[in-house]
Amino acid sequence: MSDEESYRKLFVAESVENHENIVNNILVLEEGSDDAAIDEIFRSAHTLKGMSASMGYMEMERLCHKMEDVFHSIRSGAIEISPELTDLLLACTDRIEEMIDDIEGGGDSSGIESEDLISKLKEIEAAANGEAKPESKPAEKAPEPAAAQPVAEETATGADDSSAGTEEAAAAPSTADSSSESTADAAKPASIPGTQQYKITAKVADECTMKDVRAMIVLQNLEDVGTIISSKPTAQELDEGIFESVLEVTIESDSGEDALRSAASVTDISEVTVEPIGAGNSSSPIYTIKLKIASDCSMKDVRAMLVLQNLEKCGSILSSNPNREQIDNGEITDTLEIVISSDKGEEELRKASSISDITEVVISASAAGSASQAPSPAPAPKQEAPAKETPAAPAAEAAEAKPRTAETASETQPAKAAGDEAKAKKEKAAATQAADKKKEFKNIRVDITRLDQMMNLVEDLVINGGRLKQIAKEHQIKDMDEALNMVSRSISDLQNLMMYIRMIPLSQIFNRFPRVVRDVAHHDGKEVDFIMTGGETELDRSVIDNLGDPLLHLIRNGVNHGLETPDVRKAAGKDPKGILKLSARREQGNVIIELTDDGAGINRQKVLNTAIKRGLISKEDAANYPDEDIPNFLFQPGFSTAEVITDISGRGVGLDVVKSAIESLKGSIKVETKEGEGTSFILTLPPTMAIIEVMMVRINDKRCAIPINTVVEIANVNFNKVTHIGKSEAILLRDEVLQINRLDQMFGPVKEDGIVVIVQYKGTKCCIPVDIVEGQQEVVVKPVSNIIGNCPGVGGVTIPGDGDVLPILDVNTMILN
Amino acid sequence: MGRILVVDDTMFMRTLLKNILFSGSHDIVGEAEDGEDAVAKYKALKPDLVTMDVVMPKMNGIEALKAITALDPNAKVVMCTAVGQEQMVKLAIKTGAKGYIVKPFQAPKVLEEVNNILSS
Numbered sequence: 051m052s053d054e055e056s057y058r059k060l061f062v063a064e065s066v067e068n069h070e071n072i073v074n075n076i077l078v079l080e081e082g083s084d085d086a087a088i089d090e091i092f093r094s095a096h097t098l099k100g101m102s103a104s105m106g107y108m109e110m111e112r113l114c115h116k117m118e119d120v121f122h123s124i125r126s127g128a129i130e131i132s133p134e135l136t137d138l139l140l141a142c143t144d145r146i147e148e149m150i151d152d153i154e155g156g157g158d159s160s161g162i163e164s165e166d167l168i169s170k171l172k173e174i175e176a177a178a179n180g181e182a183k184p185e186s187k188p189a190e191k192a193p194e195p196a197a198a199q200p201v202a203e204e205t206a207t208g209a210d211d212s213s214a215g216t217e218e219a220a221a222a223p224s225t226a227d228s229s230s231e232s233t234a235d236a237a238k239p240a241s242i243p244g245t246q247q248y249k250i251t252a253k254v255a256d257e258c259t260m261k262d263v264r265a266m267i268v269l270q271n272l273e274d275v276g277t278i279i280s281s282k283p284t285a286q287e288l289d290e291g292i293f294e295s296v297l298e299v300t301i302e303s304d305s306g307e308d309a310l311r312s313a314a315s316v317t318d319i320s321e322v323t324v325e326p327i328g329a330g331n332s333s334s335p336i337y338t339i340k341l342k343i344a345s346d347c348s349m350k351d352v353r354a355m356l357v358l359q360n361l362e363k364c365g366s367i368l369s370s371n372p373n374r375e376q377i378d379n380g381e382i383t384d385t386l387e388i389v390i391s392s393d394k395g396e397e398e399l400r401k402a403s404s405i406s407d408i409t410e411v412v413i414s415a416s417a418a419g420s421a422s423q424a425p426s427p428a429p430a431p432k433q434e435a436p437a438k439e440t441p442a443a444p445a446a447e448a449a450e451a452k453p454r455t456a457e458t459a460s461e462t463q464p465a466k467a468a469g470d471e472a473k474a475k476k477e478k479a480a481a482t483q484a485a486d487k488k489k490e491f492k493n494i495r496v497d498i499t500r501l502d503q504m505m506n507l508v509e510d511l512v513i514n515g516g517r518l519k520q521i522a523k524e525h526q527i528k529d530m531d532e533a534l535n536m537v538s539r540s541i542s543d544l545q546n547l548m549m550y551i552r553m554i555p556l557s558q559i560f561n562r563f564p565r566v567v568r569d570v571a572h573h574d575g576k577e578v579d580f581i582m583t584g585g586e587t588e589l590d591r592s593v594i595d596n597l598g599d600p601l602l603h604l605i606r607n608g609v610n611h612g613l614e615t616p617d618v619r620k621a622a623g624k625d626p627k628g629i630l631k632l633s634a635r636r637e638q639g640n641v642i643i644e645l646t647d648d649g650a651g652i653n654r655q656k657v658l659n660t661a662i663k664r665g666l667i668s669k670e671d672a673a674n675y676p677d678e679d680i681p682n683f684l685f686q687p688g689f690s691t692a693e694v695i696t697d698i699s700g701r702g703v704g705l706d707v708v709k710s711a712i713e714s715l716k717g718s719i720k721v722e723t724k725e726g727e728g729t730s731f732i733l734t735l736p737p738t739m740a741i742i743e744v745m746m747v748r749i750n751d752k753r754c755a756i757p758i759n760t761v762v763e764i765a766n767v768n769f770n771k772v773t774h775i776g777k778s779e780a781i782l783l784r785d786e787v788l789q790i791n792r793l794d795q796m797f798g799p800v801k802e803d804g805i806v807v808i809v810q811y812k813g814t815k816c817c818i819p820v821d822i823v824e825g826q827q828e829v830v831v832k833p834v835s836n837i838i839g840n841c842p843g844v845g846g847v848t849i850p851g852d853g854d855v856l857p858i859l860d861v862n863t864m865i866l867n
Numbered sequence: 868m869g870r871i872l873v874v875d876d877t878m879f880m881r882t883l884l885k886n887i888l889f890s891g892s893h894d895i896v897g898e899a900e901d902g903e904d905a906v907a908k909y910k911a912l913k914p915d916l917v918t919m920d921v922v923m924p925k926m927n928g929i930e931a932l933k934a935i936t937a938l939d940p941n942a943k944v945v946m947c948t949a950v951g952q953e954q955m956v957k958l959a960i961k962t963g964a965k966g967y968i969v970k971p972f973q974a975p976k977v978l979e980e981v982n983n984i985l986s987s
Contacts, residue, residue, distance in 0.1 A: 053886070056882075057879065057882065057883065060877075060878055060879040060882055061879050063878075064877045064878060064879050068877075090924075092922075093876075093922050093923070093924065096922045096949070097876065097877055097922065099949065100877075100880065100949055100970045100971070101877060101879050101880065103949070103970060103971040104879070104880070104883055104970060104971040104972065106971075115951070118951075119951075259950060259969045260948075260950075260953055260956065260967070260969065262953065262957075263953065263956050263957060263960060263967060266957060266960050266961075267960060267965070267966060270960060270961075288957075289957055291953060312987075316966065316983060316987075317966060317976075317979050317980045317983045495878060
């Protein structure tokens with residue numbers, strides 16, 4: 051059960067990531083076609099499909115599968131991106147999000163249907179296929195190429211995807227080289243007495259998925275132990291998916307029946323028969339075919355593949371230069387040389403080779419033994435040479451020869467590369483990439499609760515270290531004191547490191563904003579260029595967790611109220627497309643997040659009118675109200691100047707909520723605006739909530755901490771001038787009436803009236819009488835345990851080095867009370 | 868039993884596969900979350916067998932397979948695939964993969980394939 055639960059958690063976490071990835075890349079596509087974005091979406095849809103299938107969320111699997119199909123068609127160019135399509139795809143992602151939410155909440159998403167979306171996706175596919183290839187059925191799976199050309203295309207794109215990778219792995223083609231060569235070597239024993247022909251049939255189990263691939267594996271395994279004379283279906287046919295359930299292979303081998311049987315007995319093979327046929331030594335004549343490809347041929351590799359495939363039907367290809375792998379990778383010049391064993395005769399072979407763009411065909415019959423050595427001057431025959439000695443040798447030795455050929459291959463490769471500057475450059479790139487790889491090695495994913503546990507342990511260490519230090523001092527053990535100094539340095543490093551580990555980049559919440567902007571802009575008929583920068587800026591996880599909603603609100607607000615409609619903008623001489631900029635940066639230990647629009651700005655008169663209407667300000671004061679204070683009215687509860695209340699924002703709930711959310715994160719928010727030019731919301735946040743700067747004070751010999759961001763000033767006041775207003779006391783300080791908030795209930799009365807700390811929350815100030823102000827310091831905040839229950843006025847506790855537990859004042863509840 | 872390197876870009880799939888392989892008393896010597904990572908870890912860990920996802924960021928499973936078989940022509944790589952990816956798997960088999968398993972994974976099937984290939 052707990053297993054199930056942990057799978058579910060992982061599923062949700064990774065599904066959310068992939069979902070976001072799809073949404074953001076769809077938005078990229080909306081701006082214009084982008085292959086990387088399509089690949090990303092394809093990959094994420096594929097991943098979601100696989101994961102949901104594994105969890106048994108079949109409806110989600112169906113939807114993702116269909117999306118994957120559609121993106122496959124987009125990638126291949128069969129479907130074009132249109133606004134309708136992006137809308138549909140976004141609707142699909144919304145449905146997926148709904149499903150993920152349901153799953154996260156403990157459901158299994160089975161109640162959320164997606165048939166409507168799937169059928170719409172199918173319609174789009176059908177329409178596209180109808181235009182592109184009339185007779186082919188709408189591709190249920192990845193389109194299965196019926197002819198040779200698409201296969202070549204597929205492999206070509208495969209190589210394209212990471213062409214850098216292919217070339218960097220410079221040895222890759224050469225090994226393939228050696229392996230295909232070793233088949234060719236094995237071909238030679240065909241003419242050696244002692245080999246035997248066998249007929250092998252292998253039946254693939256009914257329940258096997260991808261039977262054709264199983265058959266390919268059998269065929270490939272058999273190739274390792276002998277020379278395949280023919281097979282039914284052929285390798286090519288298997289490649290095209292033509293396969294029922296039985297594979298018949300005629301093979302020449304000296305490895306013996308048992309070896310053949312075990313080579314064919316792979317997973318999902320339910321039955322294998324091996325029958326020897328006649329005597330060996332039945333080899334067909336061997337021909338060397340040299341072809342020239344027209345120099346103006348645009349896809350030489352595809353031509354070469356077609357020739358190879360045609361010839362394959364005439365006999366068995368022993369080797370080719372360039373070989374298949376090289377052709378797959380597009381490494382081909384104007385010539386192609388093929389060594390084939392065939393009993394079809396020269397004329398037939400010439401016919402098979404003479405396709406368009408082939409300008410010259412030279413066929414020469416050769417004696418079996420010397421065939422491969424004489425004609426081809428390329429490295430290929432050289433590699434064949436060592437293996438030539440092994441023909442009669444047992445299979446084991448032949449296998450040993452394999453790595454040897456690989457070695458020779460990789461030796462010849464760099465030699466060739468040495469003369470080639472481009473290749474050398476690529477190798478350099480490979481080396482730097484290797485360094486990158488090392489970096490990636492170091493990334494791990496850790497459950498946040500484990501980090502919290504670790505953090506707690508580090509804090510315990512801090513406290514106990516402090517105690518030890520005191521003991522050392524009391525008993526005057528100097529050595530111990532010194533040792534403890536070293537220990538506490540390590541501990542504080544450890545503590546800093548833990549803080550750093552808990553940081554995550556803002557991009558984690560930024561990522562969902564482009565979609566929001568798009569939706570609101572569409573809804574309002576506005577054009578918005580949304581620019582995000584500084585997503586890499588890091589904040590403590592606890593801050594990030596609580597920042598998403600307030601930011602979301604500000605962004606909605608920015609599009610909805612900040613920016614004007616295109617007509618209005620045009621009339622004002624602006625670009626009809628508005629700009630909304632979200633940026634983040636570190637500044638003096640704080641993180642600054644800025645949301646700026648180039649809209650109409652905040653209208654002074656409108657705000658003042660509303661303020662007067664609501665009795666927040668008198669008409670007389672309004673006239674002289676300072677410009678910079680105008681936006682502060684927006685943070686008043688229920689304050690809205692919007693004429694039309696939309697379903698997106700403008701309901702008057704909002705900016706005040708945003709403000710208190712930011713303040714509960716120990717941050718602040720500020721607005722700057724210029725009429726006609728735009729508005730900026732500037733958020734200043736501490737990078738972490740776990741460490742805060744406090745002012746340490748002493749009241750009645752008890753210490754307590756006041757968060758520094760709430761402290762306005764410290765003053766020495768004359769308590770004789772205290773006025774009593776009802777039950778409470780107040781004092782006049784520089785023309786300002788300040789309420790006195792005595793903390794007698796918490797700490798007992800101050801010894802002597804005089805010093806007060808003036809604190810402020812949401813513009814309301816009050817003063818707290820204290821005995822001594824000890825100073826400012828950074829402390830680690832520990833939340834008050836739930837068991838203690840609600841303690842108004844206490845926001846948490848901190849434990850400094852001496853092991854005392856000190857309350858941290860929660861100024862806002864104090865002031866509200 | 869076998870020392871296995873599990874390659875997939877999602878922790879979800881890796882965990883699923885790891886648990887299946889554990890149940891067959893195999894050792895998971897490492898995990899990789901993309902093709903490049905897989906090649907690097909193959910070099911470092913020299914596992915007996917690799918389970919390789921096909922669709923991955925940075926370097927896909929086919930490219931990683933090429934790089935791994937270039938390092939070690941006898942590398943035993945099993946492709947993790949899904950219905951609809953036949954062409955890719957074929958390409959992988961031609962490139963040197965020794966077998967494949969199909970998502971959603973069925974524990975007995977996965978273990979059968981892995982054991983067969985390890986003992987071959």
